[in-house]
Amino acid sequence: MNKEHPIVNFGKTGVLLINLGTPDSTNWWDIRKYLKEFLSDRRVIEVNPLIWQIILNLFILTFRPSKTAKAYKEIWMKDINKSPLRFYTESQTDKLNEKIKNENIIIDYAMRYGNPSIRSKIEKMHNNGCEKLIILPLYPQYASPTTATVCDEVFRVLMNMRWQPAIKIVPHYESEPLYIEAIVNSINKKLREIDWKPDLIVASYHGIPKKYFEKGDPYHCYCHKTTRLISEKFKEIEIITTFQSRFGPQEWLQPYTDKTLENLPKEGRKKILVISPGFASDCVETLEEISIQGKESFEKSGGEKFGFIPCLNDNQDHIILLEHLIKKSLN
Numbered sequence: 001m002n003k004e005h006p007i008v009n010f011g012k013t014g015v016l017l018i019n020l021g022t023p024d025s026t027n028w029w030d031i032r033k034y035l036k037e038f039l040s041d042r043r044v045i046e047v048n049p050l051i052w053q054i055i056l057n058l059f060i061l062t063f064r065p066s067k068t069a070k071a072y073k074e075i076w077m078k079d080i081n082k083s084p085l086r087f088y089t090e091s092q093t094d095k096l097n098e099k100i101k102n103e104n105i106i107i108d109y110a111m112r113y114g115n116p117s118i119r120s121k122i123e124k125m126h127n128n129g130c131e132k133l134i135i136l137p138l139y140p141q142y143a144s145p146t147t148a149t150v151c152d153e154v155f156r157v158l159m160n161m162r163w164q165p166a167i168k169i170v171p172h173y174e175s176e177p178l179y180i181e182a183i184v185n186s187i188n189k190k191l192r193e194i195d196w197k198p199d200l201i202v203a204s205y206h207g208i209p210k211k212y213f214e215k216g217d218p219y220h221c222y223c224h225k226t227t228r229l230i231s232e233k234f235k236e237i238e239i240i241t242t243f244q245s246r247f248g249p250q251e252w253l254q255p256y257t258d259k260t261l262e263n264l265p266k267e268g269r270k271k272i273l274v275i276s277p278g279f280a281s282d283c284v285e286t287l288e289e290i291s292i293q294g295k296e297s298f299e300k301s302g303g304e305k306f307g308f309i310p311c312l313n314d315n316q317d318h319i320i321l322l323e324h325l326i327k328k329s330l331n
Contacts, residue, residue, distance in 0.1 A: 009129025
C-alpha cells in the first residue's frame with residue numbers, strides 16, 4: 001500500500017430524507033432569504049425569469065416576508081427555536097437510525113430550500129464513505145414543483161462531484177398500502193379523541209397551478225387516487241379532495257380548500273375534520289393555514305365543530321412506512 005495515499009472512506013450507503021424546507025428563524029431576513037430561494041426555482045414559478053425576478057425582488061420580497069413571518073410565529077416551537085417541520089424531520093431521521101441500526105447505513109435529512117442544504121449533506125455522506133445514495137423525497141404524491149425539483153438539485157450537486165456515488169431515488173408512494181393504512185389509523189385516532197361525529201372529512205392537498213396539470217403534471221391524479229384509496233378503507237364518513245395554498249392571480253387546482261371551508265356550513269355540513277395527506281410533517285401550511293386560519297374561516301361562516309388531524313409526523317406508523325420504503329430501495 002502506498003503510505004502517501006490519503007485515507008478513503010468507503011463501503012457505506014447513505015439515505016437522505018428531503019423535505020421542502022424551513023427558514024432558520026422567524027426573523028424577517030431569514031424569512032426573506034428562504035422565500036427568495038424557494039420562489040426563484042423555475043419549477044415552482046414557471047414565468048419568464050427576467051420578468052419574474054423584477055416582480056420577485058421589487059414587490060414580493062419587499063412585502064411578503066412580513067406576512068410569512070407572522071404565520072411562522074404562530075406555529076414556531078419557541079422552546080427549542082425550531083419550526084415544526086424541522087423538528088419532525090429530525091425526529092424521523094433519529095427514529096429511523098434507531099430502528100434500522102446498521103453501521104453501514106447512514107440516515108440523514110436535508111431541506112430543498114434553506115438549511116441543511118442538499119449539497120452539504122451529500123458532501124458529508126461522500127466524505128463519510130457513502131458509495132451509494134438513496135434519496136427519499138418526503139412527498140407522497142409526485143409533482144414537478146416538489147419531487148422533481150429535489151431531483152434537480154441532487155443532480156446539480158452530482159454534476160460537480162469528481163467521484164460520484166451510485167444513486168437511487170425513492171418514487172412517489174401515494175398508493176403504498178402502509179401509507180394508506182397510516183392515514184386511516186390517524187383518522188380513527190382522531191375520532192376516538194372527539195365526542196362528536198363529523199358530517200364530512202376534507203382531505204386538503206397543496207395546490208399547483210392548473211396549467212402545470214394541463215402540461216402533463218400527474219399530481220392532481222395522484223391526490224385523488226390517495227383520497228379514493230383512503231375512502232375504500234374508511235367508509236364511515238365521506239371524504240372529499242380540496243387544494244390549498246394558492247399563490248398569485250392564476251387559476252390553481254380546484255376545489256380550493258379555503259372556499260370549500262367557507263361554503264360547507266351553508267350546505268348544512270357544520271361538523272368537519274380536515275386532514276392533509278400530502279404533507280409528511282406538520283408545517284406552516286397545515287398548522288397555520290388550516291388549523292388556525294381554516295378553522296376561523298369555517299366557524300365565521302357558521303361551522304360548529306372543526307377538527308384537524310395531524311400529519312403522520314414521527315408517529316410509529318410513519319416510521320414503519322419510511323423504513324419499508326428505504327429497505328425496498330436497499331435491494
